[in-house]
Amino acid sequence: MSSASIRKIRLDLSYDGTDFEGWQIQKEGRTVQGEIEKALKTLHKGKDITLVGSGRTDSGVHASFQVAHFESENSTVPSERFRQALNSILPRDIRIMKSREVDPSFHARYDAVMRVYRYYLIKPEDQKAHMCRYSTTSVLDLDLKKMNEMAMELTGSHDFTSFAAARDPNENKVRTIHSARFYREGPYTVFRVAGNAFLWRMVRTMVGTLLQQYENGGGPENIREILEKKDRTLAGPSARPYGLFLDKVIYGSEKALY
Amino acid sequence: MSSASIRKIRLDLSYDGTDFEGWQIQKEGRTVQGEIEKALKTLHKGKDITLVGSGRTDSGVHASFQVAHFESENSTVPSERFRQALNSILPRDIRIMKSREVDPSFHARYDAVMRVYRYYLIKPEDQKAHMCRYSTTSVLDLDLKKMNEMAMELTGSHDFTSFAAARDPNENKVRTIHSARFYREGPYTVFRVAGNAFLWRMVRTMVGTLLQQYENGGGPENIREILEKKDRTLAGPSARPYGLFLDKVIYGSEKALY
Numbered sequence A, B: 001m002s003s004a005s006i007r008k009i010r011l012d013l014s015y016d017g018t019d020f021e022g023w024q025i026q027k028e029g030r031t032v033q034g035e036i037e038k039a040l041k042t043l044h045k046g047k048d049i050t051l052v053g054s055g056r057t058d059s060g061v062h063a064s065f066q067v068a069h070f071e072s073e074n075s076t077v078p079s080e081r082f083r084q085a086l087n088s089i090l091p092r093d094i095r096i097m098k099s100r101e102v103d104p105s106f107h108a109r110y111d112a113v114m115r116v117y118r119y120y121l122i123k124p125e126d127q128k129a130h131m132c133r134y135s136t137t138s139v140l141d142l143d144l145k146k147m148n149e150m151a152m153e154l155t156g157s158h159d160f161t162s163f164a165a166a167r168d169p170n171e172n173k174v175r176t177i178h179s180a181r182f183y184r185e186g187p188y189t190v191f192r193v194a195g196n197a198f199l200w201r202m203v204r205t206m207v208g209t210l211l212q213q214y215e216n217g218g219g220p221e222n223i224r225e226i227l228e229k230k231d232r233t234l235a236g237p238s239a240r241p242y243g244l245f246l247d248k249v250i251y252g253s254e255k256a257l258y
Helices: A032-043 A079-089 A129-134 A142-152 A203-215 A220-229 A253-258 B032-043 B079-089 B129-134 B146-154 B204-216 B220-229 B250-258
Strands: A006-015 A062-073 A094-102 A113-122 A156-159 A174-185 A189-194 A244-251 B006-017 B063-075 B094-104 B111-122 B157-161 B175-185 B188-195 B244-251
Touching: A006 A032, A006 A079, A006 B129, A032 A062, A032 A079, A032 A094, A062 B129, A094 B129, A113 A203, A129 A203, A129 B006, A129 B063, A129 B094, A129 B129, A129 B204, A142 A174, A142 A189, A142 A203, A142 A220, A156 B006, A174 A253, A189 A203, A203 A220, A203 A244, A203 B146, B006 B032, B006 B079, B006 B175, B032 B079, B063 B079, B079 B094, B079 B220, B094 B129, B146 B175, B146 B220
Parallel strands: A062 A244, B063 B244
Antiparallel strands: A006 A062, A006 A094, A113 A189, A113 A244, A156 A174, A174 A189, B006 B063, B006 B094, B111 B188, B111 B244, B157 B175, B175 B188
């Protein structure tokens, strides 16, 4: 078989995490990777296709922009047409926004240089029914100046052991956070964080910790201390998954744009 | 029993219509009215309570702002507290934003002087997964100037027989449309229509007809003719319910505010 019949396809996609057991395929449970691989198998005459994502997201976490790749062999579907072909098979809580052929060396995980997440908080009385899947309620009257003074402490390169789930499998827990800030958007208070990579539950633990410290009258020095101690028990609880979106994945040459 | 123990309570509420068979209670099927009446019964020691809404919405149609009233007898729940009390019992696809005691003469349906609906259209390639429940895809490249010239024909007082479902039970089909226009909002093209009242499926048939006429190169004269002929078969198909939100209900004294 000639290599000309093999194409590497990049997908830009989104999903509503509510009804998924996260991104990664499992023996049981509905997963994003599992649903897309099933659809790809249909489009490749029953051949198993492996989908590689930029990273995993947990059960309940959404993605408004996620990137993945797969190798397509002996398919007649034009590269740009995989979008429609997949969308016509996939359930509506996964939508492919774009498909295209990329260089065979492209790797959705290894080549990603930056990930951006957003976490949506809202007051209970402002949360309308159509916002419930995509935001988390908080009764706190947040002073964004104080929140951002604390969030600023998270930026830079740190060992984020205190903010990682106990079961996080990464040996090296140093990550670089480029920016971390709160802002208002309509009825929401949004936490936006951009970094080279994230540990398991890291964003949700950042949000939970910042809220807990705010409620307890803490400040930047508390965040600094939690980081330095490298002790998960000092950080706050992980915020619920529903408010979290993977919002952007950035690759080498695109970096300058963001 | 003294009448002092009876209070008329107004609810401002929202719902995600996706998993409901519409507003109105039925023998079978999950309805918004049914779910709230069940919760009210729990809060009134098993007594049946009737909830009166400003109007019905169809299966799949959402409300970001709907109004309803009920009479509360012998309850110790403070009027403003019905919001939290109901929200703690109700499923998350119904959210009460506000509860308050109103004059015993208040009637959620009869006193409403204006209803506002919004319909969200989006290009397939722009529809991310978390938008699928709340928008309808259209591949048409809409020229909003042309769309609004047609929409303008719907304003004023007309017999809307051509835009009502065949089974609409209203004898008098004259309704007054105060405004009807398209605008862009982020990735969406939104149709906003305000009127004193609406017939069954009227908004969705307006949207379906305007899109069909646009696609066929029609203009304001076609809309005028469809109205004049009072013949449902001349209008277009009803647009799908998912993109439609009841967005506002306005009462007498508030009218000047909108």
